Amino acid sequence: MGTCVTCGNEYDGSFEVTTASGERHVFDSIECAAATIAPECVNCGTRILGHGVQNEQHIFCCAHCAGAYGVTGASDRVTSGS
Numbered sequence: 001m002g003t004c005v006t007c008g009n010e011y012d013g014s015f016e017v018t019t020a021s022g023e024r025h026v027f028d029s030i031e032c033a034a035a036t037i038a039p040e041c042v043n044c045g046t047r048i049l050g051h052g053v054q055n056e057q058h059i060f061c062c063a064h065c066a067g068a069y070g071v072t073g074a075s076d077r078v079t080s081g082s
């Protein structure tokens, strides 16, 4: 039993997530986890639930947003094999 840090729900199916920076959080759902720890696109503010597009300083939801923010040469990591 844990208490979700996002919404405060006590739930026996709660789970713990350790972020890349070593912070540990308890959540009752993937949605609450995303609301707290998913990064936001620097350009449009969308929560990034997949890999996103990164350069050294910023993370974006897609190559379009990276381009709109002025990052040149960004491309989505997942390609169709071409």
Ligand SMILES: [Zn+2]
Binding pocket: 004, 005, 006, 007, 008, 009, 027, 028, 029, 032
């Ligand atoms: Zn919650």
Ligand SMILES: [Zn+2]
Binding pocket: 041, 042, 043, 044, 045, 046, 060, 061, 062, 065
């Ligand atoms: Zn975006």
